[in-house]
Amino acid sequence: MAIVCAGCVSIGHPFIRTKPDYTKLPADAMKQVALEIEKAVQSGEREPKIADRSGIVLNTDVIKQAIRTRAIRSELVNQFLDSGHACETRSGLISILRTKDYKKSATSRQRDRDALLVMGENNNRWETYEGITEASHLPPGSLSAIQAIFHEARVQCMTKGQKYEDAAGNVQVK
Secondary structure (H helix, E strand, O other), X not given: OOOOOOOOOOOOOOOOOOOOOHHHOOHHHHHHHHHHXXXXXXXXXXXXXXXXXXXXXXXXXXXXXXXXXXXXXXXXXXXXXXXXXXXXXXXXXXXXXXXXXXXXXXXXXXXXXXXHHHHHHHHHHHHHHHHHHXXXXXXXXXXXXXXXXXXXXXXXXXXXXXXXXXXXXXXXXX
């Protein structure tokens, strides 16, 4: 005997993109912090000494672990970005470009590994963004500004040939 259930479920999109509001946080200090973090990650520095400043709290266990883990995997993330099959998005996350070329050039097993790499990286990025918001007692509306600031810092640290989204959401090559 089989039981069949049917129904409609509406789930809102949890990552609705709102326009960044830079007035809810010390934007200049956040830009410095984001650039320092991204440079440390790119260089594989597992224990960067980045000081709290202007009310931005960074030295929590969650944030330090997220930075450490990203630094450890930075070589793999850069290799994937170098392949041309991934893109830094405006939301401060990395995304797989699921093209025909990607499907042809990678085995199912490799695509699974790429997906795990991207999921782990994005989880650590979220831990950083939300960790800064919570530890610094920033209002919820500041999260989109933090994401945008980190995206800008990451684009500055990218190597030639890697892809990213511009302000309009178009994929560009650095």
